[in-house]
Amino acid sequence: MRRFDVTSHTWSDDAPGFLAYPGGGFTAVNAHGVRYDPSRRLWLPAGVPTPDRAGYVYADGSGAVHEKRLDSGVDRVVVAGSWVPIGFVGSLLYVAESRPIPSSAFAGGGYTEGGLAKTDLSGSKPIPVSQHAGPWWVSPLGAWTLDRADGMQQAPDRVLHVDLATGAIEPWLSDFGNASVAGFDAGGHPFAVTQGGVEVRLIVDAHLARSVYNASPEIGRPETPSYANGDSVWFSGFSTKEPTFEAPVWLYRPETGLQRSVGVPGAQMTVAGACN
Secondary structure (H helix, E strand, C coil): CEEEECCCCEECCCCCEEECCCCCCEEECCCCCCEEECCCCEEECCCEECCCCCEEEEECCCCCEEEEECCCCCEEEEECCCEEEEEEECCEEEEEEEEEECCCCCCCCEEEEEEEEEECCCCCCCEEEECCCCCCEEECCEEEEEECCCCCCCCCCEEEEECCCCCCEEEEECCCCCEEEEEECCCCCEEEEECCCCEEEEEEECCEEEEEEECCHHHCEEEEEEEEECCEEEEEEECCCCCCCCECCEEEECCCEEEECCCCCCEECCCCCCCC
16 A cells, blocks of 8 residues: 655555455554565565465566575576566566667666566576567466557557467457557466556457446546456556545455445555455
8 A cells, every 4th residue: 555645746655454345444564565475474576476386586687587485485596688577477487688778868768678488496598488468468378478460669559368388479459559468367267458548358359348337537547556366356556546545455346347445535455365
């Protein structure tokens, strides 16, 4: 949870805690972290959980990917070079090239995601999957990225599916302006969000994208990170509505669709995981 100070026009530090559902109410905790591990009752830093849930991977400042084990504390480099860990599918870890952005008069540089590759935790060299540039997401159904149908370097309007075995790319959603991926359902189908609307579609396959939410942008929108809990999916909230930019979490259920859910008045909520 974080709050926007309307006097200083600055955001507070993120405050970890537990949000009650369905009654609401936030209980802050004296901890540091952005992810919660309910089995160990630990708050953890940013990272991608390993398949056995006993550790996580993260990239250091130079781009090398580390594996950190939770019980032993052992930290080792598993992928040298400059990479961004994207996620696991089975035992395979998918990583994207980390490409520097040159500084200019209009921007201060930084990094962007390049091509996608696969590896594992044995330290083997990543094997290319696709040379298409990111951003990247992965799920059991494949890898996902964005582009524009007209090839212009502007806001994307397509969600692309990449076959993890062959690298074949196919549009699964088109004509969806300013598109992004906010998360996945229990089957690995992506939720695509258009930031101009807000409309949210659940992409079922290359021929069907079901609308699960449609409203004015003042309502806000679901955002990453998100977490699936059975058939339910919890999303972080985002809002541009002044003065507080208040944004509750969002909840998707197959029987009720996607809806705004619980939050804290005047605060923007980020989902950290299940509490039990």
